[in-house]
Amino acid sequence: MSGFVIKGWCPDAWRPMMAGDGLLVRVRPPLARLAAHQVEGLCEAANAHGNGQIDLTARANLQLRGATERSWPPMVEALRALGLVDPDPVREARGAILINPDWREGDDSHGIATELRTRLTDLPDLPSKIGFAIDAGPTPMLMEAPADFRIERGADGDLLLRADGRAAGMRVTRRTAADALIRLAHWFVESEGAAAGRMARHTADLPDWASGDAVPSAGGPPMRPGAHPIGAVYGLPFGRIGASALAAFVRSQGCAVRLTPWRLLIAEGLAPRPATGMVLDDAPILHVDACVGAPACPQASVETRDLAARLAPLIEGRLHVSGCAKGCARARAADWVLTGREGAFDLARHARAGAAPLHTGLSPERAVALLGAC
Ligand code: SF4
The missing domain is CATH 3.30.413.10 (Sulfite Reductase Hemoprotein, domain 1)
Incomplete structure (x- = not known):
């Protein structure tokens, strides 16, 4: 067995992790979307207070690298002022919400994720790696992405709440989805799920109210670089981009950006055009x-x-x-x-x-x- 160290927790902006190149500060933009001014501000903070390198993670988060004990506080303050970090560390820690990146304003994913974000204080304290997937588009996109509690589109077109690791889940509606998810998170804690750490490893029988036979719809084709109805999809080699390149791109195009868990970034409303540090084909x-x-x-x-x-x-x-x-x-x-x-x-x-x-x-x-x- 090799000698890697399991940290046992996920860093966030208020709890940065020390890496070989300095502190690593993780940012979870609300709904995995940044307006143009937020991208520019984040890149400015990455250059001013870090080493200018930004990673896009498998949970559709951004990691600013290379901060120091001295530069981390002003970095977090800049991110907080941009609305990219919650001023409450408890809410920030609970906000690991993945959303299908092709959501539209007012659709089920947008509505449920927005409600869940307003109710983060209703959630219990959960192990830091626990996350949520709101995947209520026409076909699920996030089934392979890391999450423990999933709201998905069922094979019959209805919504369901599924505990990760279970093949089926309970039927919910847009109105009841966030409530049911919060209730299931409380059951996870009360049934000592924290000892397992993740929902998929927690083998306790689900309570009757959360058991169901609703199965998710088959997933659609994976998102690829190139044209998409939401905008231009760019691949980031190794999920990495330089802050200066990203800022210059967004400044020149004036576009908002959406993050995906597949090391793809979507420039909203844009037709594909070449961009430094990003790839537009299936390279x-x-x-x-x-x-x-x-x-x-x-x-x-x-x-x-x-x-x-x-x-x-x-x-x-x-x-x-x-x-x-x-x-x-x-x-x-x-x-x-x-x-x-x-x-x-x-x-x-x-x-x-x-x-x-x-x-x-x-x-x-x-x-x-x-x-x-x-
Ligand atoms: S980043 Fe790479 S080397 Fe470091 S702990 Fe993860 S797998 Fe190991």
Whole structure:
């Protein structure tokens, strides 16, 4: 077993996490949307108080990197003034709400997520990794995205509340959805779900009132870079973008931005046009997952992203290059996975990071030679 450290909590703006390149400050924009002035302000804060690097996460959050003990307070104050951080740390901690990124003003997802945001203080204290998915568009989009309590569109067109890990859920309506979700979160705590940490690992029988046979509708096709009814969809290689590039893009286009959990960013109302640091087609680099690796992460003994970029055009299928067995960049299996261990890589097939390897002790050059020949 490798020696990665499980932190056991998720950082947020009020509880930043120390990484190898400084404090990491996570921002959860309401409804995963930033108006143009919020993007510009956030980028200004990232440059002024961090190292100017921004990550888009698998929970559709933004992470500002490289803050220090001294620069974190003014960074958070700037984000708070922009309406991107709740002034109440308790509400901020409870606001892990994913929403289908193609929501429209006034639709079910928008209505339910907005109500849930106004009722965060009705939720109990939950383990920090617990999150919610409001996925009430015509077909669910977020079934593979990390969440514990899910509002989804059912196969019959009605809405349902489903506990993660269960195949079916209870029927709800737009009016009752937030209430039912909050009640289920209280049941989770009262039934000692905190010991399991996540809903999918909590094996207690659901209460009768929350049990049901409503199954979610089949998911639609995945979102891709390019044109979309909401706007132009851009891929961010490794989920990373420089604050200056993002600010310049938004300043020149004057557009709001929506965040997705797939390392895609939507420029609202825009037709696709080239943009620095972002990809508009299904480029090989978007089929590769790689965490920050060394030196930005203290758990890593290997560099990851340069190697992943070298390998991207050589690989058929999905590649995951992970700095250690924790596998932050991808929770699910990939076709090929390279896991860093003691300064070299282990290679596994159809696996998650840290899985039993086919080859061990690979240098980056040996990994390129091996995978390039596959
Ligand atoms: S997977 Fe990568 S980012 Fe996550 S702890 Fe390991 S080295 Fe760090």
